[in-house]
Amino acid sequence: MLFVVLLALAGASGCASFSLRPVALSSRPDRKSLRLRRCTLPPLCAVEQDEGAAPSTKDGQTKNPLELASWYAVEAFGKAFGGKNAVAVSPTVGSIDLTKAPSSLDETLQRIQLDNDRSYFLSGEVDRLIYDEQCTFADPFVSFDGRDRFIDNLQNLGSFITAYDAKMLKYDVGEGGAKVNTKVMVKLELGLPWKPVLAWPWGVAYSIDAETNLITSHVESWDIAPWEGVKQIFRRPTVQIGKK
DSSP states (O other), X not given: OHHHHHHHHHHHHHHTTOOEEEOOOOSSOOGGGEEEOOOOOOOGGGSOOOSSSOOBOOTTSXXXXXXXXXXXXXXXXXXXXSOOSOOOOOSEETTEETTSOOSSHHHHHHHHXXXXXXXXXXXXXXXXXXXXXXXXXXXXXXXXXXXXXXXHHHHHHHTTEEEEEEEEEEEEEEGGGTEEEEEEEEEEEXXXXXXXXXXXXXXXXXXXXXXXXXXXXXXXXXXXXXXXXXXGGGSOOSSOOOOO
């Protein structure tokens, strides 16, 4: 979800550089003597690929080259301008030691719930050790393998969110605890002068390895078309979010 949010933010920042460019004038200048310079996103090849294998697309994900290039551009935008410090998670919660990997499937389920209680996808407060190092992360744009890359992106891009609210709509556990499906109503405010508020239901399907007790797949789904979500950035907010 954050990628479409920050795609909008990066686009708004980049397109703020629209300018007028004079062209050669004929002996009789007319209204076409000035042209708008187009705002473009960084080319796909301009983004460093130093995090392992490049993201791939699967059935149901975008194949649009511009959208894919935008995904890479947003990741680079977050690295360049996002938060530089990891967001700390308390080392213990009750009897659970978050400095160690979960020792049982039940503990993993408890820790997924704790992550959602912290709105990890907005706050950046992620329980790193419940994920397999090569966990697959997917959204409507792309998928890639790598826990650290996912967490770095969350923490970098989340630094542009100035306020948020998240309400759990659904939290289902199935297949003996090996599958978790959530749905959250998300509202968030971006750090732009007109303080746009974006809102839509956002879901995640988690798959857990019963032998390691680690999450091996984290698949996002949105109850809105990605580009419909992007449009919300250009509207003045109709709701307010209390500061946390």
